[in-house]
Amino acid sequence: MPSLYKFIAxxxxxxxxxxxxxxxxxxxxxxxxxxxxxxxxxxxxxxxLTRLRAEGYSDVDMLHLQQQEHxxxxxxxxxQAVRAPATKSEASRxxxxxxxxxxxxxxxxxxxxxxxxxxxxxxFCLSQRFDSLPMWAHYAANASGLAIEFKDLEQVFPGDETGxxxxxxxxxxxxESFGVTFDPQSHRSLFFAxxxxxxxxxxxxxxxxxxxxxRHNLFGKDLYTxxxxxxxxxxxxxxxxxxxxxxxxxxxxxxALNPTVSITHAYIRKGRVSLYxxx
Numbered sequence: 442m443p444s445l446y447k448f449i450a451x452x453x454x455x456x457x458x459x460x461x462x463x464x465x466x467x468x469x470x471x472x473x474x475x476x477x478x479x480x481x482x483x484x485x486x487x488x489x490l491t492r493l494r495a496e497g498y499s500d501v502d503m504l505h506l507q508q509q510e511h512x513x514x515x516x517x518x519x520x521q522a523v524r525a526p527a528t529k530s531e532a533s534r535x536x537x538x539x540x541x542x543x544x545x546x547x548x549x550x551x552x553x554x555x556x557x558x559x560x561x562x563x564x565f566c567l568s569q570r571f572d573s574l575p576m577w578a579h580y581a582a583n584a585s586g587l588a589i590e591f592k593d594l595e596q597v598f599p600g601d602e603t604g605x606x607x608x609x610x611x612x613x614x615x616x617e618s619f620g621v622t623f624d625p626q627s628h629r630s631l632f633f634a635x636x637x638x639x640x641x642x643x644x645x646x647x648x649x650x651x652x653x654x655x656r657h658n659l660f661g662k663d664l665y666t667x668x669x670x671x672x673x674x675x676x677x678x679x680x681x682x683x684x685x686x687x688x689x690x691x692x693x694x695x696x697a698l699n700p701t702v703s704i705t706h707a708y709i710r711k712g713r714v715s716l717y718x719x720x
Contacts, residue, residue, distance in 0.1 A: 445567035448580035465563030477559035489622035505625035508604035517557040572714035584680035614640040
């Protein structure tokens with residue numbers, strides 16, 4: 442996987458990150474109000490139900506059903522009414538049950554399940570780009586902050602049987618609404634789909650159960666962190682508006698805590714973000 446970047450507004454948190462401590466943010470604290478809020482287009486739901494009843498399940502569908510089961514077991518076990526079917530014929534027989542005709546009941550269950558899951562996970566959000574002007578503006582305090590480059594996160598977070606948790610996953614950006622249907626992989630949209638308005642972020646995220654994290658209380662607020670190898674932090678890109686005092690402080694922290702990390706400065710050239718050679 443290519444390098445990923447975390448934009449930081451305040452140099453004060455650099456010390457923790459250089460030591461390998463990264464923050465996982467609970468859903469409720471994110472700046473996108475649509476995160477993990479289920480959307481159901483009833484016509485799309487009906488169409489997907491009709492299609493599965495007519496065509497049955499594929500091998501890929503069965504894999505996603507198994508992943509759904511593991512996800513529920515991990516994050517919302519009280520909402521797991523039945524085990525995932527073991528065979529395609531069993532799955533096809535189950536989907537024809539009259540229970541699945543009650544879409545209003547299913548919509549309520551989905552909403553409650555999503556609410557339960559959203560309370561159990563945190564996100565580590567990164568960008569595939571270091572040169573996005575909106576990212577420098579919005580997340581790095583108008584380039585008075587910095588960006589931290591990470592590598593090999595897929596080795597730290599190799600994924601698990603849920604297909605969703607503990608793995609760096611690119612976000613899909615869609616102009617239309619994205620919703621959960623009877624399509625066995627549509628639940629992924631809860632975690633990895635955002636509206637096109639956010640596409641400038643080019644986000645890759647890791648979804649982690651908060652139970653995997655260390656919890657700290659800071660000024661009366663819970664903070665969730667996870668320890669990764671220091672070798673995953675490879676470079677710091679200083680914003681072009683960072684003060685000389687903060688630049689010096691960051692360089693001293695790198696020297697003391699993680700001296701293999703290189704440091705470079707971003708600057709604007711012909712309206713684009715460029716980098717000086719690393720030091």
